Amino acid sequence: MSPEKMVHMANQIAIFFESQPGEGQAEKVADHLNDFWEPRMRAQLLDHIAAGGEGLHPLVLDGADKLRAPA
Amino acid sequence: MKDFIIPDDRDMGTPARQGAPVTLTVDGFAVTVPEGTSVMRAAAEAGLQIPKLCATDSVEAFGSCRLCVVEIEGRRGTPASCTTPVAPGMVVRTQSDKVRKIRTGVMELYISDHPLDCLTCAANGDCELQDMAGMVGLRDVRYEAPQSGGLTNHFEARSGGEANPQWMPKDDSNPYFTYDPSKCIVCSRCVRACEEVQGTFALTIQGRGFESRVSAGAMGDDFLSSDCVSCGACVQACPTATLQEKSVIELGTPERSVVTTCAYCGVGCSFKAELNGDQVVRMVPYKGGKANRGHSCVKGRFAYGYAAHKDRILGPMIRESIDEPWREVGWNEALEFAANKLRGLQEEYGRRSIGVITSSRCTNEETYLVQKLARQVFANNNTDTCARVCHSPTGYGLGQTLGTSAGTQDFDSVEQTDVVIVIGANPTDAHPVFASRLKKRLRAGAKAIVIDPRRIDLVKSAHIEASHHLALRPGTNVAVVTAMAHVIVTEGLMDEAFIRERCDWDEFAEYAEFVSDPRHSPEATEALTGVPADELRAAARLYATGGNGAIYYGLGVTEHSQGSTTVIGIANLAMMTGNVGRPGVGVNPLRGQNNVQGSCDMGSFPHELPGYRHVKNADVRAVFESLWGVEIDPEPGLRIPNMLDAAVDGSFKGLYCQGEDILQSDPDTKHVAAGLAAMECVIVHDLFLNETANYAHVFLPGSTFLEKDGTFTNAERRINRVRKVMAPRSGYADWEVTQLLANAMGGDWSYDHPGQIMDEIAATTPSFSGVSYDLLEEVGSVQWPCNEAHPEGTPLMHVDGFVRGKGRFIVTEYVATEERTGPRFPLLLTTGRVLSQYNVGAQTRRTENVIWHEEDVLEIHPHDAELRGIKDGDWVRLNSRTGDTALRARATDRVSPGVVYTTFHHPDTQANVVTTDFSDWATNCPEYKVTAVQVSLSNGPTDWQEDYAAQAARARRILPAAE
Known part of the structure; x- marks a missing residue:
């Protein structure tokens, strides 16, 4: 998928969890991505983060270390 | 051949009643019936039929034909048994010289004005007039039309x-x-x-x-x-x-x-x-x-x-490339061709390079097998279903708040509803039989609140009128639902006792604080949503205080960037008003397709095994691994939009698509076409050469619901039997075809009957553990969960507690969609269905139903039409950032100014060429319901439509069979 579309989709998730009260939003974003994004989508996201993560919401970046790297 | 024996199906004469038992005697037989029951029905309960013509048990008694007269001890005259309610100790005689004479006289008058062409009449043998003439012993008709003219009859030309x-x-x-x-x-x-x-x-x-x-x-x-x-x-x-x-x-x-x-x-x-x-x-x-x-x-x-229909394809076909015409081949050749292709793709591009789309029109058993094909034989989780593009946000939203994605009620529940909210659904067109039941309740006095950009029939039609119509701007559902919560919380209309007992109080407190913020008030959101604040306040008050409040919703809720958030907001409203867990209330997603509930239940989603259990859970995988003898991939698979993206990227190469036409039904047609064109093996398993088949390499003929056994699960979680009434015209039922394909790939399956598949579902899926074909034969249908705790199913969910334990309130912040209007695209397009057509129209366009809907039209407000010089019936071009198409306009104030509407039933129009690939944040459910568009006069079909039609015609060529 295009990087713009991927960034948009990841940011949509981050924006939802950002609005939630309490702690651990970045982890919730990562959990959601781990639960619903297929490995090659997560791989693309991780590559994008490794390349600087342009355009990504801070919560996506903060949760990056919780993102499960595809086997 | 063994047919299901139809249980007592007699016409009881008048509708059933509920009430205290009343005992009476009819012709000497004692019978006990609920208070309010008619004498006619009481007699029928006792097995005694009273002659009747104007009475039937689908409608209230009318008392006009006088054929059903009886004698009742202590009462004068001969009352009509249909309009006379039972009384304790009543003694009824259905047969006496007196009533026989009256009945014969009545019948004689009827027959004097009825043609006696029974032998050539279409109702011969199925005519109640004929039956009653026989039952009352009519032997002679003495009346004749006067020779002098005047009063004559109705039946002679x-x-x-x-x-x-x-x-x-x-x-x-x-x-x-x-x-x-x-x-x-x-x-x-x-x-x-x-x-x-x-x-x-x-x-x-x-x-x-x-x-x-x-x-x-x-x-x-x-x-x-x-x-x-x-x-x-x-x-x-x-x-x-x-x-x-x-x-x-x-x-x-x-x-x-x-x-x-x-x-x-x-x-x-x-x-x-x-x-x-x-x-x-x-x-x-x-x-x-x-x-x-x-x-x-x-x-x-x-x-x-x-x-x-003559368009049905009854034998398999293959081709190497979609530029070639189809070649008709035998089943073995087609299956071997498909299996070799798929295995070859996995060898070349990896295990996860192929996948399946299960059908929400096929049976549970068939859907279960298709996802099993992916998980066991393909060894990946690349399975998805059309629910992705309709109710996947329901799965997420209700799962998070209530603990299960299921609708909470049965349809009977509507009979006890006092206030109904219909949001983003148009039941009179899309769920007509439910709409009739709802309208009946509204005529009996229940109140309705309609939240929809269009003035749908439920807003105002014969003998019904909604108390409030909140005609919101497309895309602002979350703002409206949250504003309703604001009113309920700030005006103290919530059911605190319910919340304290049944929900997590701290989460509610957080939610209450969130919604109480003045920025969520109807006054603050009015400019955004277009809904007048006082109207919204009144609606919220009515729902919170009007008695049993039920919410019914459809794809106008889910098919948005914030579809899941709106579902959460709906669940919040129901919980805060205590409207969960009893008859007449609840959260009720109206499911689009016949078995979309079932296809979700059966594990069609790429992250969930049957019964909504995430593939990451080793204990759930173990259940299937021990039965199927393979290791199950613990990673979620691709969803439909992801499959198409991956196809364009070159990592997804093969698809087995059963009973689903993604090219027509999914958004952004050009992107779908590009994805399909990039695949090396597309297998379409369908009744017809649908639009997706234009890009297919293998066509496997499907079977209709008349040609197979199985079950469908409806929107109320009801598992109903589908029974084979004729042999599959292609030779195989769909479940057999999937089995043949699995076995061609080494699956080693050996199901002889769908009942065995249901047994496997029951053995692996706790919410189905009590379901079997024997049970369904016995009780007709069951609503899941059906298990040891609920051996005959569960009509109402969350009765004593939420499935997840405590109900969970989740904050619902409104986020505007990226799809925005502007100078180039000033109007918002939203899409839907009409009564006579179904989904992509593959079935209904091939029936006489086209007389009601020959083509898709664009509804546009007369003001917007006039600004553009458009008159009713003109060809107009519909443009979005994604694409354009042309269709005829219909000027109507059913849509608000600024909003246009069309349907997606016809491939010549392809409404989805203009829809975008924006999607729900949680589930990727596409945002069909909001597209910024421009409308202008046009001469006829666009270049794109003409190219599409030409490609479709080329792709549908079939080589004449070799001699």
């Missing part, structure tokens, strides 16, 4: 050499049934069925006395031009051949019948397929069906002709 002014010709304007006034006995059962059962009020009795006639619509209307929606309730109610199915006129009366389930929408109506041999004569709604209670709509009742 000419009388005494003169044209008979009372005679009226047959009205055969409706494609499915005829109205023959000459056979009418003016019992008015049709009129009452149209009013009471269907709620359309299209029929009336015109004139008085001898002049009385059944009339459709206004003066000058025929059935087709009237308001009639062709639901068939009048035909069903008619005791004679006056209203008669054309299929019965053509084929004769059926001699056998099989109870089965409609294959159209998510209401899941039960029908009797009535047949001669394997020829379907008619489909008749089954009174024992717990979803429909004997009612039907034009699709299920009449639109089954596609099953025998």
Whole structure:
């Protein structure tokens, strides 16, 4: 998928969890991505983060270390 | 061949009642019935039939024919048994010289004005007038028309050499049934069925006395031009051949019948397929069906002709490339070709390079096998289903808040509702039989709140009017729902006791603080949503304080960037008002397709095994691993939009798509086409060469619901049997085809009957553990969960506690969609369905239903039309950032200024060429319901439409079979 579309989709998730009260939003974003994004989508996201993560919401970046790297 | 034995299906004369037991005697037999029951029904309960003509148990008693008179000890005269309620100790005699004489006299008068052409009449053998003449012993008709003219009869076209002014010709304007006034006995059962059962009020009795006639619509209307929606309730109610199915006129009366389930929408109506041999004569709604209670709509009742349509492809076909014509081959060759391709792709591009799309139109058993094919044989989780593009946000939203994605009620629940919110759903078109049940309740006094950009029929139509219509701007659902919560919380209208007992109080407190912020008030959001604040406040108050409050919603909620958030907001509203866990309330997603609930239940989603259990859970995988003998991939698979993206990227290469036309139904047609074109093996398993098949390499012929056994699960979680009434025309039922494909790839499956598949589902899936075909034969249908705790299923969910334990409130912040209007695209397009058509129209376009909807049209407000110089019926071009198409305009104030609307039933229009690939944040459910567009005058189809049609024609070529 295009990087713009991927960034948009990841940011949509981050924006939802950002609005939630309490702690651990970045982890919730990562959990959601781990639960619903297929490995090659997560791989693309991780590559994008490794390349600087342009355009990504801070919560996506903060949760990056919780993102499960595809086997 | 063993048919299901249809349980007692007699006409009891008048509707059932609920009430305290009352005991009486009828002809010496004691019988106990609920208070309010008619004497006629009490007699029927005792097994004694009282002659009747104007009474039938689908409508209230009318007391006009006087055939059902009885004698009651201690009462004067001969009361009509249909209108006389039972009383304790009543002593009724249904037979006596006195009543026999009255009945014969009544019958004699009826027959004096009825043609005696019984042997050649279409209702011969299925005519209540005939039966009653026999039952009362009518032997002679003494009345004749006077020689001098004057009062004559209604059934002779000419009388005494003169044209008979009372005679009226047959009205055969409706494609499915005829109205023959000459056979009418003016019992008015049709009129009452149209009013009471269907709620359309299209029929009336015109004139008085001898002049009385059944009339459709206004003066000058025929059935087709009237308001009639062709639901068939009048035909069903008619005791004679006056209203008669054309299929019965053509084929004769059926001699056998099989109870089965409609294959159209998510209401899941039960029908009797009535047949001669394997020829379907008619489909008749089954009174024992717990979803429909004997009612039907034009699709299920009449639109089954596609099953025998000439377009059906009955043998497999293959081709190396989509530029080539199709080559007809045998099953073995096709399956070997497909299996080799798929295995080859996995070897070359990896295990996860292929996947499946299960069908929400196929049975549970078939869907289970298709996802099993992916998980066991393909060894990946690349399985998805059309619910991705409709109710996947329901799965997420209700799962997070209540603990299960299931709708909370049964359809019967609507009979106890006091206030109903219908949001983003148009039941009179998309779930017609449920709409009839809802309208009946509204006529009885329940209040309605409609939240929809369009003025749908539920806002105002015959004898119903919504208390509030919140005509919001498309895309602002979350703001509206949150503003309603704001009103309820800040005005203290919530049910605190319920929340404290049943929900997590701290989470509620956080939610209450969030919604109480003045920025969520209706006054603050009015400019954004377009909903007047006082109207929204009144609606919120009504829902919170009006008694049993039920919310019904559809794809107008889910198909948005914030679809899941709106579902969460709806669940919040229900929880905070205590409207969960009893009859008459609840959160009720109206599911689009016949088995979309079932396809989700069966593990069609790429992250969930059957029963909504995430693939990451090792204990759940272990259940299937031990049974299937393989290791199951713990990673979620690709969803449909992800499959298409991955295809364009070159990592997804092969797809087995069963009973689903993604090219027409999914958003951004050009992107879907690009994805399909990039795949090396697309297998379409369908009844017809659908649009997706234009890009397919293998075509496997499908079977209709008439040709196989199985189950469908409707929107109320009801598992209904589908029964085979004829052999599959292609030779195999769909579940057999999937099994053949699996075995061609080394699957080693050996199912002989879908019942065995259900046994496997029950053995692996806790919410189905009690389900078996034996149970379904016994009780008719069950609503899951059906297990040890609920051996006969679960009509109401969350009765003593939420499935997840404590109900969970989740904050619902409104986030505007990226799809915005601007100077180039100033209007918002939203899409939907019409009554006569179903989804992509593959089935209904191949029936006479096209008479009601020949083409998709664009609804546009007269103001917006005038600004653009557009008149009703003009060709217009519809442009978005994604694409353009052309169709005809209809100027109507059903849509608000700034909003346009169309349907997606016709591939020539391809409404989805303009929709975008924005999607729900949680589930990737596409945002069909909001597209910024421009509309302008046009000469006809766009270049894109012409190119598309040319490509489709090329792709559908079939080589003549080799000799």
